[in-house]
Structures are given as structure tokens and as C-alpha cells.
Amino acid sequence: MDDIFAIIEERKDVYLEWLTRICRQPSIAAQNVxxxxxxxxxxxxxxxxxxxxxxxxxxxxxxxxxxxGGQSDKTLAxxxxxxxxxPDPLDLWESDPFEPDIRNGTFYARGVSDNKGNLIxxxxxxxxxxxxxxxxxxxxxxxxxxxxxxGSPNVEGFAEQHRDLIQADGxxxxxxxxxxxxxxxxxxxxxxxxYVELTARRANVDLHSSMAAIVPSGAWHxxxxxxxxxxxxxxxxxxxxxxxxxxxxxxxxxALRTMPFEEDGKRTQLGLDAFINGLTGEALLxxxxxxxxxxxxxxxxxxxxxxxxxxxPHEAKAKLDFRLVPNQDPHEIYDLLVKHxxxxxxxxxxxxxxxxxHPARTPMDHPFTQLVIDTSRDVYGxxxxxxxxxxxxxxxxxxxxxxxxxxxxxxxxxxxxxxxxPNENIHLKDYYEGIRHIAVIIDRFDSL
Amino acid sequence: MDDIFAIIEERKDVYLEWLTRICRQPSIAAQNVxxxxxxxxxxxxxxxxxxxxxxxxxxxxxxxxxxxGGQSDKTLAxxxxxxxxxPDPLDLWESDPFEPDIRNGTFYARGVSDNKGNLIxxxxxxxxxxxxxxxxxxxxxxxxxxxxxxGSPNVEGFAEQHRDLIQADGxxxxxxxxxxxxxxxxxxxxxxxxYVELTARRANVDLHSSMAAIVPSGAWHxxxxxxxxxxxxxxxxxxxxxxxxxxxxxxxxxALRTMPFEEDGKRTQLGLDAFINGLTGEALLxxxxxxxxxxxxxxxxxxxxxxxxxxxPHEAKAKLDFRLVPNQDPHEIYDLLVKHxxxxxxxxxxxxxxxxxHPARTPMDHPFTQLVIDTSRDVYGxxxxxxxxxxxxxxxxxxxxxxxxxxxxxxxxxxxxxxxxPNENIHLKDYYEGIRHIAVIIDRFDSL
Numbered sequence: 001m002d003d004i005f006a007i008i009e010e011r012k013d014v015y016l017e018w019l020t021r022i023c024r025q026p027s028i029a030a031q032n033v034x035x036x037x038x039x040x041x042x043x044x045x046x047x048x049x050x051x052x053x054x055x056x057x058x059x060x061x062x063x064x065x066x067x068x069g070g071q072s073d074k075t076l077a078x079x080x081x082x083x084x085x086x087p088d089p090l091d092l093w094e095s096d097p098f099e100p101d102i103r104n105g106t107f108y109a110r111g112v113s114d115n116k117g118n119l120i121x122x123x124x125x126x127x128x129x130x131x132x133x134x135x136x137x138x139x140x141x142x143x144x145x146x147x148x149x150x151g152s153p154n155v156e157g158f159a160e161q162h163r164d165l166i167q168a169d170g171x172x173x174x175x176x177x178x179x180x181x182x183x184x185x186x187x188x189x190x191x192x193x194x195y196v197e198l199t200a201r202r203a204n205v206d207l208h209s210s211m212a213a214i215v216p217s218g219a220w221h222x223x224x225x226x227x228x229x230x231x232x233x234x235x236x237x238x239x240x241x242x243x244x245x246x247x248x249x250x251x252x253x254x255a256l257r258t259m260p261f262e263e264d265g266k267r268t269q270l271g272l273d274a275f276i277n278g279l280t281g282e283a284l285l286x287x288x289x290x291x292x293x294x295x296x297x298x299x300x301x302x303x304x305x306x307x308x309x310x311x312x313p314h315e316a317k318a319k320l321d322f323r324l325v326p327n328q329d330p331h332e333i334y335d336l337l338v339k340h341x342x343x344x345x346x347x348x349x350x351x352x353x354x355x356x357x358h359p360a361r362t363p364m365d366h367p368f369t370q371l372v373i374d375t376s377r378d379v380y381g382x383x384x385x386x387x388x389x390x391x392x393x394x395x396x397x398x399x400x401x402x403x404x405x406x407x408x409x410x411x412x413x414x415x416x417x418x419x420x421x422p423n424e425n426i427h428l429k430d431y432y433e434g435i436r437h438i439a440v441i442i443d444r445f446d447s448l
Numbered sequence: 449m450d451d452i453f454a455i456i457e458e459r460k461d462v463y464l465e466w467l468t469r470i471c472r473q474p475s476i477a478a479q480n481v482x483x484x485x486x487x488x489x490x491x492x493x494x495x496x497x498x499x500x501x502x503x504x505x506x507x508x509x510x511x512x513x514x515x516x517g518g519q520s521d522k523t524l525a526x527x528x529x530x531x532x533x534x535p536d537p538l539d540l541w542e543s544d545p546f547e548p549d550i551r552n553g554t555f556y557a558r559g560v561s562d563n564k565g566n567l568i569x570x571x572x573x574x575x576x577x578x579x580x581x582x583x584x585x586x587x588x589x590x591x592x593x594x595x596x597x598x599g600s601p602n603v604e605g606f607a608e609q610h611r612d613l614i615q616a617d618g619x620x621x622x623x624x625x626x627x628x629x630x631x632x633x634x635x636x637x638x639x640x641x642x643y644v645e646l647t648a649r650r651a652n653v654d655l656h657s658s659m660a661a662i663v664p665s666g667a668w669h670x671x672x673x674x675x676x677x678x679x680x681x682x683x684x685x686x687x688x689x690x691x692x693x694x695x696x697x698x699x700x701x702x703a704l705r706t707m708p709f710e711e712d713g714k715r716t717q718l719g720l721d722a723f724i725n726g727l728t729g730e731a732l733l734x735x736x737x738x739x740x741x742x743x744x745x746x747x748x749x750x751x752x753x754x755x756x757x758x759x760x761p762h763e764a765k766a767k768l769d770f771r772l773v774p775n776q777d778p779h780e781i782y783d784l785l786v787k788h789x790x791x792x793x794x795x796x797x798x799x800x801x802x803x804x805x806h807p808a809r810t811p812m813d814h815p816f817t818q819l820v821i822d823t824s825r826d827v828y829g830x831x832x833x834x835x836x837x838x839x840x841x842x843x844x845x846x847x848x849x850x851x852x853x854x855x856x857x858x859x860x861x862x863x864x865x866x867x868x869x870p871n872e873n874i875h876l877k878d879y880y881e882g883i884r885h886i887a888v889i890i891d892r893f894d895s896l
Contacts, residue, residue: 191658195758203720209771211839213771219744219747224680227675275664288661288662293658293660295657295660296665296761297750297751298749298750299748299750300748302744302745302747304765308643308769308803321756321758323657355756391658392656
């Protein structure tokens with residue numbers, strides 16, 4: 001690989017210029033800022049390495065797609081996204097979010113960690129490989145969407161309509177970070193999510209609270225519905241909720257044992273006496289990684305300002321998010337939730353579905369998993385931390401798992417990359433190492 | 449009484465001018481607008497009828513006090529307040545809230561029903577009585593506070609410091625209304641109130657909701673605390689909560705039976721299938737009038753805007769108001785609540801006391817009650833509706849009940865007087881009849 005690494009070293013400034021150029025270009029999907037320009041720029045990056053970049057239209061922002069044939073019939077795909085989060089609050093940024101700034105070897109810009117640094121690193125790795133060897137050992141596909149930050153509403157449709165474009169033998173997923181000691185992290189899947197908004201109503205108007213003696217309350221109605229969902233030991237009471245949850249395998253438990261998790265430090269930092277149910281050690285980690293959740297992300301009713309107002313609220317709302325684990329299906333869970341509420345006397349409560357994403361994961365013992373772990377060890381000089389499931393969600397199911405494509409997530413972020421927050425950043429060292437890691441994966445992918 | 453009624457008729461325009469003058473003068477305690485000017489104006493009104501008006505300082509806005517000696521040693525007191533609610537939302541007023549406007553015999557202005565119309569009606573009644581007879585048959589005291597709309601924080605202190613000023617054989621309380629048919633209403637008491645704000649915390653910061661698998665949630669913690677307060681049949685579970693509740697007497701139940709309450713119409717109007725626990729008829733009314741409540745006036749936690757955010761809230765808040773009935777003591781109930789939360793495992797939840805007012809009532813069979821009912825029948829030509837307890841609260845306990853002074857509430861409002869709301873109003877007919885009613889009560893008070 002020395003020849004390729006030499007090219008990467010030689011073209012350091014070019015790859016930095018690419019990164020600067022794309023980060024300077026805003027692409028805020030939520031606000032429709034710069035989306036067309038960015039998509040076009042990504043097409044040009046792909047064309048620049050001979051990947052036949054093109055826009056693939058959807059009902060929303062287009063995908064940018066490209067491919068380069070290789071010497072074998074194996075195909076490696078890269079999933080990334082060219083959209084970014086809105087940059088606010090602006091006053092907390094130390095430099096302009098869309099004017100990249102390098103301070104002490106760290107590159108600051110909105111989107112550099114999530115996800116433009118990874119997107120460009122993959123393009124750069126292919127560029128370096130081709131310059132060193134003239135040809136790729138395997139086929140490579142670039143699948144870049146523009147709506148990840150707004151929930152990837154068109155990934156499923158894109159995948160269904162363009163099965164030929166997404167077909168691959170493995171997919172490098174969008175992002176990865178390291179722990180505080182610099183040890184890289186590898187994620188074998190994502191939790192799914194079901195996000196709903198409940199609306200409970202009783203009377204048709206807010207009343208003076210003296211009526212509370214005889215008029216039922218939307219707030220209490222919601223309370224009781226929420227209370228029916230989970231017991232005090234955090235066990236979710238929706239019938240059938242756990243039916244399709246897969247127990248961790250022995251290999252999963254083995255991975256848990258090697259995961260560093262500073263539980264006392266974390267607990268102290270959060271000001272907690274204990275984690276849920278007093279869990280510690282392996283049981284705590286197993287709960288964290290492999291258990292689904294039922295979380296109140298928000299709730300509100302009645303008077304919420306300072307001081308006092310004596311009102312009987314007719315309406316109350318809650319936002320709930322359920323983190324789902326393989327093989328829970330978010331739409332099935334939605335149906336079970338609605339059925340549960342009906343059965344418990346809360347059938348009049350509205351349940352609006354705000355988001356549904358499947359969980360997805362690639363098994364610990366899949367050869368692609370092993371390839372990514374082995375190459376990570378080789379490039380970074382130590383074993384990566386392997387997360388069987390990442391904490392976050394993403395469209396890994398509709399793009400990969402549904403079609404049997406293994407997916408593993410790695411990337412160029414660090415332990416404090418501040419995705420979605422001011423002063424988003426990556427270390428340049430991680431950027432160049434990430435390019436090398438991708439090049440090595442390409443090099444060995446045919447052995448799969 | 450014809451001589452006195454003739455004077456009232458003769459001085460109609462004067463009493464209207466008095467009402468206009470005081471309503472034109474803003475007196476918004478919550479915003480410290482016009483308070484000093486209004487207190488001074490009320491002093492002058494009292495001096496105008498020879499009542500030796502004066503300010504009595506408190507830690508807040510002063511009381512305005514006045515008295516006139518009479519032929520007997522009996523003393524009749526009037527409790528009213530010269531402060532008003534803020535007028536907003538201004539754009540919903542059809543005329544300037546502080547520029548009185550008369551349309552179709554209805555007088556519109558902020559505070560005219562709550563409580564300046566009653567305050568001036570009482571001054572006018574004494575004025576007319578004195579002009580007709582030269583002397584009052586009983587002593588009369590005017591006790592006007594300036595902080596009723598901000599919770600009467602200084603009534604208790606005032607009463608304790610000035611027992612001589614408040615001592616009386618009966619007190620006409622501040623306000624009264626009529627039903628949709630024009631039948632007058634008489635209130636023999638007020639419910640008390642305990643208003644608290646609960647704050648539940650778990651971690652010391654909001655977290656990404658993926659942490660919900662292992663990190664306890666402030667929102668669920670509050671949920672569980674609230675749920676411990678009341679069962680699904682609305683029975684309050686705080687130990688000792690009902691211990692001092694007085695059961696309605698036979699006379700109370702008799703009054704309930706004569707109370708018009710269009711329960712089907714009310715239910716339909718509110719869009720309800722049923723009142724609480726499916727109650728109807730006398731049981732419904734008894735619950736409404738004589739039962740205490742535990743109401744969620746407001747609650748909030750986490751993300752409450754549009755769309756979705758996956759946050760695990762570390763903090764959740766609820767505002768609770770307990771309507772209390774004789775003889776519940778709000779401070780005792782506060783202690784019971786805190787004790788309950790501690791016993792149930794919610795001892796870490798903060799319980800901030802925002803307001804505490806005692807319930808108070810005058811018995812149905814008290815001679816003063818009968819005097820007010822009898823005079824109401826005489827003046828208005830039909831039996832009034834007698835409420836053993838009004839829905840709202842007020843400082844009747846520290847000013848009257850605590851010292852054994854019977855208090856009965858009547859006034860010049862109507863079924864749609866819009867207290868605290870835009871287009872607050874009274875009918876001029878009710879105003880003049882209210883003046884007559886007060887004059888008749890003064891006339892017969894010595895018979896008590």
C-alpha cells in the first residue's frame with residue numbers, strides 16, 4: 001500500500017482544498033439553502049475521479065450517484081450525505097460555520113464531521129488508488145443522499161426504484177468517531193426509531209380550574225395513558241413490544257466486554273446516583289446497546305409560564321421516541337402502540353406518526369465486519385472498539401439490510417466532533433488516516 | 449325604602465359618573481399602573497360620603513379604609529378591591545378598556561364587574577341612605593384592598609394588625625352574578641386553594657434520547673409522582689387529604705336541589721360524553737360544590753415545538769392546583785403532599801408553594817345568610833340561587849371566618865360579565881338594583 005499512501009501524502013493539500021471547497025458551500029436541507037449547488041459540486045468531484053457522477057431525482061433533493069468499474073465483480077458501496085444541519089446558534093461558533101478554519105490541526109466547519117469529511121475522504125481514497133495503480137481492484141459505488149438531516153424520507157423509494165444502483169457486496173456507512181484515548185470506533189448497525197406525538201383531549205376548551213371537580217382533564221388523561229406504557233422498572237408494557245427483539249449473541253456479548261465504558265465517571269458527570277434499575281457492568285452495557293426504549297422527548301399541557309394560572313387544560317401532548325433494536329419493525333410497533341392504547345381505554349388519544357426507521361445490523365462474525373476491523377487495526381495500530389449497534393439511527397435498513405447488503409460504519413470524526421452543534425470539527429490527522437483506511441478496504445475487498 | 453329608592457333614582461347620573469370616573473382610572477396591580485392614583489380617588493369617594501377615607505399601608509399596595517357610625521352598635525362591613533386585571537389582549541376589546549363605553553344599557557370597562565362596579569355601588573348605597581335619612585341605622589365599614597388580582601398577599605397581615613378595623617357583625621363580600629335567566633346568585637363561601645409547582649430532575653443535563661436505555665428521565669419521574677396523587681376514579685391518594693373535609697349538611701343538600709344546573713346542555717357545550725365518573729344530578733352538583741380537587745394546571749418537559757427532536761429531558765415541571773373545601777387548611781395540605789411524595793419515593797422532587805388560601809363559608813342557616821337571601825328576594829322579585837361555596841377563591845378566611853364574621857357575596861355582575869377577559873361589563877340595570885339591594889341590607893341589618 002506504500003505507493004497509494006505516498007500519493008495520499010503527496011496530494012494532502014489537494015484533498016484539504018477539496019474539503020475546504022465543499023464545506024464552504026452551505027447545504028442546509030431543512031432550510032433549502034445551497035442544495036442544488038452542493039449536489040452539482042459533488043457530481044463534479046465524482047467526475048473529477050472518473051466516477052461518472054450524476055443526479056438521481058427523488059421527490060425531494062436528488063441523490064448524487066457515481067460508480068467506477070474494477071478488476072473483479074465484487075462491488076463496494078459508500079453511503080454518505082451532502083446535506084448538513086442548520087448552523088445556529090451562530091453566536092456560539094468561534095469561526096464562520098461556512099468559512100472553514102484550521103486551528104491546531106483541527107478543521108472547523110458545519111458539516112465537516114457530519115458528513116462532508118467522510119464523503120470527500122472516500123472520493124480522495126479512490127482518487128489516490130487510481131493514481132497509484134491505474135485501476136481499482138473492485139467496483140466502487142458512491143451513493144450520496146441530500147436529506148439525511150431531515151430523516152432520509154426518500155431513501156426507501158430510491159432503493160426500491162434503483163436496485164441496480166444500490167446492489168453491492170458491502171457498504172461503508174457514513175460516519176465514525178474515536179474515544180477519548182483516540183481509539184477508533186466501528187459500528188455494525190443502527191437502532192431504529194418510532195417517533196410519535198400523542199394528543200389527549202377531554203373538553204373542547206380550557207376551563208377555570210374550579211371545574212376540575214366534575215370535568216375530566218386532558219392532562220390527567222395523557223398522564224394515565226403514558227403511565228400505561230411502562231412500569232417503574234422501565235419495562236415497556238405494550239403487548240408484543242419485545243416479541244421480535246433478538247437476544248445478543250455470544251459474539252455480541254464478547255464485543256460488549258471489550259467496550260470501554262467509564263461507568264462511574266459517566267454517572268458522576270451526569271449527576272446520577274445510579275443508572276436505570278441500578279444496573280452496572282456488562283448488564284448496563286447490554287441494556288444500553290441492545291434494549292429498545294420508550295422515551296418522553298417532550299410533553300406539555302395548560303399553563304407553562306411563570307407564576308400561576310388556574311386553568312383546567314382540555315388538551316395535552318407528548319412526543320415519544322422508541323429506539324428499536326433488531327428485528328423490531330417501527331410500523332409494527334406503531335400498530336401495537338395504537339392497539340395498546342385502545343385496549344387500555346385511551347382509544348380516543350391521537351397518535352401521529354412523525355418518524356419511523358428500522359433498526360439494522362451486520363453480524364459480528366460477517367466477513368465484511370472482520371475486514372473492516374482488521375484493516376482498522378492495520379491502519380491505526382490498535383484494535384478498534386466495535387459497537388454492535390450505534391446509538392443513533394439512519395436509513396441502513398432500506399438501503400442495505402433489506403437487500404442483504406452488509407454495512408459497517410466508520411469515519412473521520414473524533415470524540416468531540418460536535419455534530420449538530422457549534423464548532424463542528426475533525427482533526428486533519430483523522431481525515432488523512434481515514435482516507436488511508438478506505439484505500440486499504442478497497443484493496444482487500446476482493447478477498448471477501 | 450321608597451325615600452331611599454327615590455334618591456337613588458334621582459342621583460342615577462351621579463352614580464354613573466362615579467362609576468365612569470373610577471373605571472377611567474387604570475389600577476393594574478400586576479403591572480403597578482395607576483395604583484396610587486386609584487387608592488387616592490377611592491379615599492376621596494369615601495370622604496365624599498363622610499366616611500373618613502384613609503390609606504392603611506401594608507407591605508404592598510395600601511388598603512383604603514373608611515367607616516361611618518350608625519344608630520345601633522351593629523356593624524356591617526363591605527369587602528371590595530380597587531385593583532383590576534391587566535386588560536390584554538387589547539385587540540379583542542370593542543372599546544378602550546379604560547374609556548368606559550355604554551352600549552345597549554351595558555357598561556364596558558376593565559374592572560367594572562371585578563370589582564369597581566360593586567365598590568362604587570356600596571358607596572352609592574350609603575350616600576343615598578344618608579341623603580334620605582340623615583343617619584345610618586348601623587355602623588358601616590369599607591375595607592377595600594388593592595391586591596386581590598395578585599392573590600391578596602397582605603390581607604392576612606392587615607387583618608391581624610388592624611383587628612379593630614375589620615371587626616363586624618357581617619360582611620358583604622365583593623361580587624355576585626346572575627344566571628342566564630337573570631336570576632341573582634348569592635355565594636356563602638369560597639373554596640380554598642393550594643397552588644404548587646413541582647420540579648422533577650434526574651440527570652443534570654438533557655441528553656440524546658439514545659441514552660434513555662440507561663439514564664433515568666425527569667419526565668418519567670414526574671409522571672410517576674403525578675400518578676401517585678390520584679387514582680383513575682379521581683380519588684386523591686395523599687394520606688390525610690380528606691380528613692378535615694366537612695360533609696354537606698341537610699340544608700346544603702337542600703340548596704343543591706334548588707340550584708339550576710343544565711347538566712346536559714353544559715356537557716354538550718363542553719363536548720363531553722360524561723362528567724367525571726359518569727356523575728349526574730345531585731351527586732354531580734355535590735361533587736362540584738363540595739369536593740376538593742387535584743388539578744394539573746400545567747406541565748412541561750423536553751421538546752415542545754413542532755416536528756421532532758430526540759431528547760431525553762433531565763427536568764420536568766408541573767403546576768398543580770388543589771381547590772380546598774371547609775375545613776381543609778392549605779398549609780396542612782402542603783405538608784401532607786410533601787410527606788406523600790417522600791413516602792412514595794419522590795422525596796427529591798421540589799415542591800414550590802405558589803399560593804395558599806383557606807376555604808371559608810357562612811352556614812346556610814346563619815341569620816346573615818337569611819337576611820341577604822330575603823332582601824335579594826324583595827329587591828329582585830324572585831328567590832336567588834344560593835351557592836354554599838363559590839367556585840373561585842378569595843381572602844374570606846383571613847378577613848372574616850378566622851374572626852367569626854359571617855360573609856356573603858353578592859354583586860352587580862351578570863352571566864357574561866367577562867371578568868379577566870376582554871369586554872368586561874355590567875348591565876346598568878344590575879348596577880342600580882345592586883345599589884338598592886345594599887341599601888335594603890343596611891336598613892335591615894340591625895334586626896340581625
